[in-house]
Structures are given as C-alpha cells and as structure tokens.
Amino acid sequence: MSHDELINMISERAGISKQTVRDILSTITDVWSKEIIARGELDLENIGEFIIEHRPGRKGVNTESRELFLIPPRDALTFLPSRELIEWSNKSA
C-alpha cells in the first residue's frame, strides 16, 4: 500500500480532504521521528516499540577480492512489534 493509497482511504473514510490527511500524517511521523532521536526510544501502545541500538564496529572480508576492511560502528533503529500487531498480522483475511 503506497502512501497515496493510504491517504485516499483515510480521506474517504473520515470525510477529510487528502491534503489535510497528508499534513496530519506527516506531522505525526515527524513527531515520532523527533521523539525517537531525542529519547532513543518510542513506545506506541498498539503498534510497537522503536529502539535505537548501538552496533559496534567489526571487521569484514570481501571474499572475491580478499580485502579486509573495517565496518564502522553505528546506531540502528529497530522495531519491536506489539502483540496485537502480531496477532492481527497472523489472522486470516
């Protein structure tokens, strides 16, 4: 489902203009992103939990060229889905 399809469905169901829905959705995701970056985690009750994990650097080998290189450390965003989301995903449509 693309972003436009989602906006059309929400606008049809709620009776709100598409631009309003687009602005509201962008605002919501922006708030989520800022919250994740600021606090390092975000817990949405029905959807799940977003956590920033630190992954240390390590060595890597290119098997073709036999190069040995360093993979730098990084912070990655991980998502832990809620139980409700998992149950809904496994329900038959």
Added chain:
Amino acid sequence: MTQDELLKKCVDRGVADETTVTAVSHLFYVFLLSALQRGQRVEIPDFGTFGTRVVGVKRSRKMPFFEPDSELAEQVNERYRELKYVVIGKCEITPLVGETAYEGKEAPYDSLVEQIGKQKVLDTHHDVLPEEYIADVRRKDQLGPPTEEYIIDMRQKDRLTPQREKPSMPKFNLKEEGAEGEPGKEAPAPQPHLHEAEEGGGMNSLTKVLIAVALLVIVTLALHFFGIIRLWGPGPAKEVALPEPVPTIMPQEQKPLAGADTTPVPGVVTPTPVPVEKPRPAIVASGTGNFTVQVSSWLSRSKADEEVSRLVGAGLDAFVEEGAVGGAQRHRVRVGRYTTQKEAGEAAARLREILENGAWVARVGS
C-alpha cells in the same frame, strides 16, 4: 510518552483540531492492521515502511517489521555518520583469528583508528580497488613484495601445524652399518645384544623362534620317551594286584607245583577253614572231578608256570594243562577239580571276584 501526549504535540503544531488528528491517527492504525493482515506493505515517506515477513520453521507465521527511511536512519546514526568503510589490507597477511586482540563483539575499531589515523579513516572510501590500495601501501614500504604475502601466510600455517621431529630409532641392520659407515662420522657402538646376534651369523628373530620351537619339541619327545608324560598310545600297563592269600581256601596239605607238571594234582578234599575277621566264601575242590576252572591260557610254558606259581603262592590249587587250538599248543592254567559243574561254576565265580579277571568252567583234558 503516551499516545495522547504525541497527539497533543501534533495538535500544538496547528495542523488540525484534536478530533481530526485523533480520527486520522485511529484510521491510520486501522488501515495499517488491515494492510499487514493482507500481507501488504505500508510506506510512509520520511519515516519508513511497515510490512510482514514469514518466519518460523513451518514458514506459517508472519512477523511485522519496520524499515526506517534512509534519512531517518542517518539521523539516528548521527554520531557515526562520518565513519566509512576502511580497507585495512588483504586477509592473507592479517593475523589469524585467535591471535589478535579481537574479543567479543567489540571490534578494536578505536585502536585501529589511532594506528591508521582518523584522517585516513575518514578519507578512505570503500570503492578503493584492491590493486590501488596494495600499490599505495607498497609505496609507503608497509608491505613487502607480493611473494612475501605468501611467505608470511606459509609461516603462519607452519606455526599452526608444527612439524615434530621423529624419534631416532636404532638400526638393526648391523652388517650394512659396519660395512658402510660414514667416513666423517663414527658409527655408534652397537648394543650388546645386537653384537651377539652379529656373532651368531646374523641370526634374525625368525631363526631364534624356530630354534626355540625345535628345542621345545625335543624336550617334549624326551619326556614322552621316559614315560613322564604321555602324548599318544596306550597308557602304562596296570600291574595286576594279586589278592592276598586267603586262609579260608588255603588247603592244609597242598603241594605247590614247581616246574612243568602235566599230571593233575589232587586238591584237598576237606579244607579246614581258619577263623578270620572277615569270612569269605571258600572254594571247595573235590579233587577227582572232571570239571575245573580255567584262569588263563599261554603259548609259552614258562609264562604258564609263572602264573601257576603265583596262584599257588596265593593258596590256590593251580595246575597246567596242555592242549591244542588250531594246531598251536596252549598251556592252560586251571584251578581245582570238581565233580559237578555247579561246584565248578561257584568256584569260578569266587575266582572272578578274587582275581578280577575272567574265569570259566572247563572239563579236564579238554
């Protein structure tokens, strides 16, 4: 932060009123669930993508996942944004795993950055070709000629699998050792037991074993010859233990037979039994009867006489009768004379018990 606080932040930005924001948020959640239930992906720009992937052994379980957008990932990874992939060499010349200070998940990235230099780390790009990198390193004399890589590699392999020296075993070929000694190196002194073997004409172990077996066979045959052990054939003849003289059957007036005496000797008609502790049945001989008891039969007269003398010594009325069987003369050793066959049979039964040998009734002169 709760859901209400997040919605309140959105309302504070002035996008829409609280009711509209709440409705859109709720509908977003509903359509997200329905899309995941159908296995679809939901793309949200500048944030990420929600979706499901099949997991589990049976591949029958769906697990929702979230892929952050590249901009969001960069914002999250703000601290290490400047760090890039750094090529540090060829894996052949790097120390093997286990010999480095690589412990756990924490790679020695900081220490390597200190060695190489942060500027080099930041400037190096992962698109550098290996040839260019190797040429650059050679230019700085940090790496030897290409063949040295393999030398280092081989040294590491040798260090992993050291070749142990085999223990020197003594040489048993003393003939060649004595004849073909090295000129510049004196041959070691042979062992005493090996020296003896050389004197014996180069006797090897097989010859020694054969000699030992032969000696064992000779000793065994000698023991068999002297009768100490018995390997084959019948056992040693048992000496017939003759019974002791029985006083009850000993006649009072009996003349022992000596030499060749073909005339029948009349036995004692009324033997007088002597009281003994254990009474035994007497062998009564009438002396003039036609029946007798034959004990044995011999081809030679001398053996028959020996048998008679033994029986007489035992107190029996024994004598020798000659007869011919198939043209050959026989010397029959017989005991007593009886008038009836019944008496002779009883006497034969007694003799069988006493002599532990065959004894049967026969007619005198037959």
